[in-house]
Amino acid sequence: MPQLFKNDKLKITLNKKGYNRYTKISFPVKYGIYSEIETKDYIFQFNANNEIIRAKGKNYTWINPSEWLKRTIGNDWIYYSTGGYTGVFESIGEYYLPNLQYPTNSLIGGKPFKEPDINNIITKWHSIIDKITKENKLLNHSDKFQTFIDKVLENSPKRLSEKSEQLIKISGRRVSVLPPDARHVDYDIIPVNISKGCLYNCKFCRVKTEEPFSLIKKDEILNQIKELKNLYGKDIVNYNSVFLGEHDALNAPSDLIMFAAEQSYSQFDFKHSYMESSNLFMFGSVDALLNKSTDDFDKFATLPYHIYINIGLESVDQETLDFLGKPLTSRKVIEAYKLIRNINIKYDNIEISSNFIMDDILPKNHYSSFFKLLEKECRLFKNKGDIYLSPLRINKPSREEIFKFNEIKIKSPVPTFLYIIQRL
Ligand code: SF4
Numbered sequence: 001m002p003q004l005f006k007n008d009k010l011k012i013t014l015n016k017k018g019y020n021r022y023t024k025i026s027f028p029v030k031y032g033i034y035s036e037i038e039t040k041d042y043i044f045q046f047n048a049n050n051e052i053i054r055a056k057g058k059n060y061t062w063i064n065p066s067e068w069l070k071r072t073i074g075n076d077w078i079y080y081s082t083g084g085y086t087g088v089f090e091s092i093g094e095y096y097l098p099n100l101q102y103p104t105n106s107l108i109g110g111k112p113f114k115e116p117d118i119n120n121i122i123t124k125w126h127s128i129i130d131k132i133t134k135e136n137k138l139l140n141h142s143d144k145f146q147t148f149i150d151k152v153l154e155n156s157p158k159r160l161s162e163k164s165e166q167l168i169k170i171s172g173r174r175v176s177v178l179p180p181d182a183r184h185v186d187y188d189i190i191p192v193n194i195s196k197g198c199l200y201n202c203k204f205c206r207v208k209t210e211e212p213f214s215l216i217k218k219d220e221i222l223n224q225i226k227e228l229k230n231l232y233g234k235d236i237v238n239y240n241s242v243f244l245g246e247h248d249a250l251n252a253p254s255d256l257i258m259f260a261a262e263q264s265y266s267q268f269d270f271k272h273s274y275m276e277s278s279n280l281f282m283f284g285s286v287d288a289l290l291n292k293s294t295d296d297f298d299k300f301a302t303l304p305y306h307i308y309i310n311i312g313l314e315s316v317d318q319e320t321l322d323f324l325g326k327p328l329t330s331r332k333v334i335e336a337y338k339l340i341r342n343i344n345i346k347y348d349n350i351e352i353s354s355n356f357i358m359d360d361i362l363p364k365n366h367y368s369s370f371f372k373l374l375e376k377e378c379r380l381f382k383n384k385g386d387i388y389l390s391p392l393r394i395n396k397p398s399r400e401e402i403f404k405f406n407e408i409k410i411k412s413p414v415p416t417f418l419y420i421i422q423r424l
Contacts, residue, residue, distance in 0.1 A: 005145045010136050011038040012145050021276045022185050026095045028066050028080070030054065031186065032238030033274050035148060039132050044125060048234040050151035051160060055125055057117045067096075067112075069121060072187070073232070074174065074424045075164035077101060077122050079112040090409065091402075093386070093417045094183055105391045106420045107401050126156055163231065167424075170227045172196065175245060175424035177207040179281045180388040180417070181308035181353055182243065189243040189281060190228055190236075190268060191424055194221055194260045198247040199285050202314075203325020204357070204392060207421065208247065215252055221260050225267045236268055240275035242305075243282065243424075250284025250309055254296040257282075261303050270304070280305035286313065286328055286336040289352075301347045309352045310388070311336060316369040320362050324392075334373060341377050344385040351384055355419060358405065359392035371411060378413040387412060388419035 005012040018030040030045065034053065037044045045054040056068040063081070070078045080096040082088065088097045091108060099109045112118050121128075133149045168174045175191050182189055197211035216224075229236060242264040249257065261280055265271070270278040280303065289311055300307055315321050316337075318330040340352040356370060374387075389408065391401060409416045 003144070005143075007136070009039065010132060012036070012148065013038075014144070014148055017274075020274055024089075024093070024095060026089075028068060028096070031188070031275065032235075034238075037129060037133075037149075037152070039128075042121065042125075042128065044129060046152055048237060049155070050148060051155045051163075051235070052125060052152070055121045057121065059117075061117050063112065063115060063117070069118065071160070072424065073164065073167060075160050076423070077113075078422075079118060081109065081112060083108060087402075087406075091405065091418050092183070092420060093415070098187075098420060098422060100420075100422060102423070103394050104421045105394045107391055107398055107405065107418060126153065129153065166231055167191075167228075170224055170231065171245070173209070175243070176209075177247075178243060178422050178424055179283055179308060179310040179353075180355070180419045181310055181351070181386070182241070182281050182422075184308070185241045185275075185279055187422055187424070188239060188275075189241045189279075189424070190232060190239055190264070191243045191245050192221065192224055192228065192260055192264055193245040194249050194256055195252050196246050199251060199287055200327050202327070204314075206394065213248060213251055215256065218256070218259055221256075222263060225260075225263055229267055232268075237272070237274050239268065240270050240273040240277060241279040241281065242268070242270075244280065245282075247283050248285045248288055249282035250292065250311075251288035254292070254299055258299060258303070261300075261305065265304055278305045280307045282307075282309055284309050284311050284352075286311065286332050289336050289339060290332065297343055297347060297350060301350055303349075305349065307350045309350070311340060311352060311354045313337060313354045314357045315362070315366050316373045317363060317365040320357070320366040320369075323363055324357060330369070337373055337377055340385055353386040353388060355388045355390055357392050358389040358401065358408065360400065360404065361392070367408070370408075374413050383415075385414060387414055387416045389416060390419040390421070394421075 003014040013036045016034055016036055018032050033048055035046045041059050043056050047053045052071055054068055054070050067081050079099040081099055083097045089095050097109055099112050101113055130153055171191055171193055178187055193216055195215050197209050197213045199213050244260055313333050314324055314326050316330050316333050321328055343350055343352050
């Protein structure tokens with residue numbers, strides 16, 4: 001049961017129960033079990049470890065009352081904006097647009113981090129809470145509310161930054177990109193690396209590690225899971241999703257994928273998560289996909305997860321693939337897309353999405369070959385297997401590219417969205 005403290009300056013609610021199912025809805029939804037401090041000017045929310053996770057301003061200068069800040073486990077602040085309701089849902093499949101503090105490929109969004117109110121929360125949330133709770137004499141040190149405040153203040157910006165460094169240490173390096181389908185769980189995932197690097201080292205790619213593909217041994221995976229369990233701490237109850245990294249987990253042998261998926265499910269105790277159902281995300285390459293057998297996918301389908309696999313196809317046009325420096329033939333891309341469609345039809349709990357590049361500097365056959373493929377392969381099956389379009393150039397919001405995207409989206413027979421590259 002939530003516990004409440006209230007006076008005329010401060011309201012503290014412990015153990016609030018947010019939504020326990022990820023949903024797409026046009027008003028702000030808060031997930032998981034969290035605690036809240038509300039003052040005249042602000043609302044701050046904290047996870048089960050008493051670490052700040054969300055905040056917003058309450059006065060009239062705050063951009064929009066339904067917009068808020070979220071802090072990730074990687075210690076990034078993200079500003080969720082409505083985008084003025086101008087096509088955000090149509091563009092990204094979500095009602096709120098994540099504005100990121102680092103360079104990304106988003107075509108939409110403003111510059112919210114330049115707003116004084118937003119900057120104020122990011123830089124001063126700790127001293128604001130410190131001041132208001134010290135001024136508030138109604139709390140005494142034996143009180144559970146004071147204990148909560150003490151723990152909140154212990155989790156200072158410095159400590160939270162150190163914790164994100166620990167996460168990077170466990171993973172070996174920062175998770176530079178999350179699969180686009182992770183939007184279905186608001187990117188609330190636990191990253192377990194089962195492999196490093198990737199097969200292709202494509203020229204156009206900005207997230208690659210430039211390291212050849214290699215596998216991580218089972219005992220190291222178990223060690224990661226143990227350390228991640230400690231790091232996520234009590235808040236693990238608010239998680240129901242694992243991301244098997246790094247850039248091509250699908251290229252790992254099936255028994256390693258099964259091992260990591262099963263161990264994650266049991267060690268993170270997803271069965272008893274506050275959040276309903278469990279999800280597994282991974283990236284895969286065209287070759288990894290083509291090398292998997294029906295038996296492999298039959299095995300994956302037995303896992304207690306909804307499995308989202310994201311494959312980077314980039315283009316059906318050979319000239320474009322060469323232009324991008326992606327060492328693939330268009331024949332393989334077509335073969336992979338047919339397989340993606342068949343898997344999406346066959347398995348209820350496996351969904352494969354694909355990425356294509358968009359940009360006005362691409363060779364002219366890029367778009368025509370893309371539509372030809374979709375029209376041919378998706379005539380009878382249209383409701384699963386999102387297509388994500390990723391602008392080639394980063395930090396180049398562009399009206400022309402948005403028009404182009406809308407044109408593609410209207411013509412595309414399958415759900416098509418912009419892929420905003422987000423890290424952990
Ligand atoms: S697009 Fe994928 S396969 Fe190509 S370099 Fe980037 S991570 Fe590696």
